[in-house]
Amino acid sequence: MVERVASFRISVDEGVLDDLRDRLRRTRWPEPGPVQDWSQGVPLDYLRELCRYWAEEYEWPVRQERLNALPQFRTTIDGLGVHFIHVRSPHAEALPLVLTHGWPGSVVEFVKVIGPLTDPVAHGGAASDAFHVVCPSLPGYGFSDKPQQPGWTVDRIARCWSELVNRLGYSRYGAQGHDWGTSISTSLAQQHPDQVVGIHLVPPLAAPDPATFDALTDAERRALEDLRRAGEWEDGYSLEQSTRPQTVGYGLVDSPAALCAWIIEKFRSWSDCDGDLESVFTRDELLDNLMLYWLPGTGASSARLYWESFRQVQQLFRSGTTDVVTAPTGCSIFPKENPRPSRRWAERRFANIHYWNEPTKGGHFAAFEQPELFVQEVRSCFRPLR
Numbered sequence: 001m002v003e004r005v006a007s008f009r010i011s012v013d014e015g016v017l018d019d020l021r022d023r024l025r026r027t028r029w030p031e032p033g034p035v036q037d038w039s040q041g042v043p044l045d046y047l048r049e050l051c052r053y054w055a056e057e058y059e060w061p062v063r064q065e066r067l068n069a070l071p072q073f074r075t076t077i078d079g080l081g082v083h084f085i086h087v088r089s090p091h092a093e094a095l096p097l098v099l100t101h102g103w104p105g106s107v108v109e110f111v112k113v114i115g116p117l118t119d120p121v122a123h124g125g126a127a128s129d130a131f132h133v134v135c136p137s138l139p140g141y142g143f144s145d146k147p148q149q150p151g152w153t154v155d156r157i158a159r160c161w162s163e164l165v166n167r168l169g170y171s172r173y174g175a176q177g178h179d180w181g182t183s184i185s186t187s188l189a190q191q192h193p194d195q196v197v198g199i200h201l202v203p204p205l206a207a208p209d210p211a212t213f214d215a216l217t218d219a220e221r222r223a224l225e226d227l228r229r230a231g232e233w234e235d236g237y238s239l240e241q242s243t244r245p246q247t248v249g250y251g252l253v254d255s256p257a258a259l260c261a262w263i264i265e266k267f268r269s270w271s272d273c274d275g276d277l278e279s280v281f282t283r284d285e286l287l288d289n290l291m292l293y294w295l296p297g298t299g300a301s302s303a304r305l306y307w308e309s310f311r312q313v314q315q316l317f318r319s320g321t322t323d324v325v326t327a328p329t330g331c332s333i334f335p336k337e338n339p340r341p342s343r344r345w346a347e348r349r350f351a352n353i354h355y356w357n358e359p360t361k362g363g364h365f366a367a368f369e370q371p372e373l374f375v376q377e378v379r380s381c382f383r384p385l386r
Contacts, residue, residue, distance in 0.1 A: 005167065008072040008083060008143065010064050012295055017060055020256055020294065024055035027257040038268065038275075042261045050264065050283065051257050058287050067288070070114065074143070075167065077160045080152075083143035084136035085110070086168060089118040094130035095197070095386050096170040097378070098161055098188070102179020103241075103302055104263040105365060106142050106292040107135050108285070112371040117378065128386075129379045131174075134165060138180060140301030142292045147301070154180060154309045158187035162195070171195055174382050178202040178366060180305060183313050189327035198328035198354075200381040202366050202374075203337050205313065206346040207320040223340040227318065230338055234269060237262070238314075241306035249300020252293070259299055260290060270364035272336035280369050289368075317341070321349060330355035330381025334370075336363030355381045 032044040070085050085107055088094075097117065099110050110133075116123040117131045137144040139152045139160070161184065165173050174197050177185035182201045189196040208224055216224070240248050251258040264277070264286065273280040293299060315321060317339040329350045333340050335358070343356050357377060362370040366377075 003076050003167070005073050005075045008074045009068050010072070010143070012060065012064060016295065021055045023256050024051050027051065027255070029257075038265070042265050042268075047257065047261055047264070050286075051260055053283050054256070054260070054287055054290075058284065060291060063284060063288050063291070067108070067111070070111070072143075075164065077163045077167075078156070080139055080147060080160070081145035082136055082139070082160065082164060083107075084134060084164065085114070086135075087114050087118045087133045089130040089132050091119075091121075091127045091130035093128075093386075094118070094132045095382060096165065096168075096173035097131040097133055097382070098165060098173060098175045098177075098185070099133060099135045099367075100161070100175070100177035100181030100184050101135075101138065101141075102177070102181050103141075103305065104266050104289075104293070105179065105368070106289050107137055108289045108292055109365055109368040110135050113367045113375050113378075116371070116375045120379075123375075125379070129383065131378075131382075132170070134168060134170075134173075136161060136164060137292075138302070138305065140304055141298055143296055146298065147304070150308065152305070152308055154183040154305075154313065155187045155191070158184050158191055161188055162192050165195075172197060174198050174200065174385065176200040176202075176378055176381075178364065180309075180313075183309070183316070186325055186327075190323070190325060193327060196327055198330065198382060198385040200330040200332070200355075200378055202332045202334065202377075203340060204329065204331045204346045204350055204353075205316040205339070206341040206349045207315075207317055208341070209345045209348055212342075212344065217342065219340070220342050220345075223338075223342065226338045226340070231318075234338075237266065238306055238310055241303035242310040243307070245303035245307050246300055249303055252299025252303070253297045256290075256294055259293055262299075263290060263293065267365070270336065270338070271369055272334065272361050272363035285368070316349075323349070325350045326352055328385055329353050330377075331357070332366065332374075332377040332381075333358045334362035334364075334366050335360065337366075338364075354384065 033040040120129045175185035268277045367374040
């Protein structure tokens with residue numbers, strides 16, 4: 001039986017929004033931390049003000065309509081309901097492209113780039129750079145279903161994406177991703193080399209090469225130091241989510257303030273914002289992303305992907321891997337991303353790097369932070385692969 005693809009619109013009852021506002025207003029706040037910066041987490045004053053805005057000024061119905069302006073759908077694959085955005089280009093020769101987000105992001109990250117990717121002419125580009133865009137919500141994220149059994153690894157998600165793209169009528173396509181999307185896009189290319197024309201990774205996952213340690217470049221030294229620092233000061237979230245996602249999930253599903261702190265801390269740490277998060281994102285944009293965790297209650301289910309696959313993925317960029325990726329690969333290394341492998345490190349795993357660039361600004365959420373740069377990178381990567 002061919003599974004049905006059904007149109008989907010986000011629709012939230014006012015009572016759900018009233019409950020959110022009530023929870024925010026009744027938050028039991030801790031005392032301020034003993035430090036004045038973010039070194040112990042999100043400062044109390046910042047979080048209280050953002051949560052006040054969320055409760056008193058943020059207008060979800062307006063933001064909901066903005067999201068609903070994009071064609072959204074759901075279909076069932078491998079027993080799981082999958083939510084996705086699908087925008088066909090007006091240009092007949094467009095290349096299908098799967099965009100995959102990660103944690104703590106969502107499909108909201110791609111809202112600003114879908115128009116330029118699908119209709120480049122309307123945004124000052126050339127029709128020859130057009131894409132048909134498919135943007136799924138990961139299992140357990142957004143408006144996709146929450147897996148009820150273990151086993152939804154990055155490799156299984158890649159198989160799911162292959163079925164989704166084929167179901168939409170595409171047999172030749174590209175894959176782009178960051179965070180979890182990097183591993184999923186890579187696996188998609190490894191499992192379906194006959195269909196995936198190439199991948200664009202932000203960044204590629206490849207471990208430092210010990211053979212280079214006696215002659216490191218300055219960029220490689222900085223990359224190694226950032227990996228060391230992250231392991232010491234930034235990885236608490238991943239240790240908790242990869243070992244006890246259910247435990248942390250209770251607070252993330254019950255308390256919007258806890259969810260806000262858990263996610264906003266990473267947006268500030270991983271973005272190229274020079275300490276000022278709202279110089280890169282508006283409050284509404286940050287809260288749009290949070291709402292795709294709060295409304296469907298995915299604080300626990302999204303964290304479980306770490307339990308499924310984080311050890312496998314972490315090994316790829318910390319200690320090395322034995323696999324070789326032969327698909328044509330484009331790599332964009334944004335300056336505030338971590339990890340940031342050098343090209344010679346990446347070439348040990350990715351045997352066919354045909355595009356490599358290191359933009360001068362941007363961080364982990366490149367499409368969200370620097371949409372124009374992101375679009376340029378994607379176009380440049382896939383231009384010779386069409």
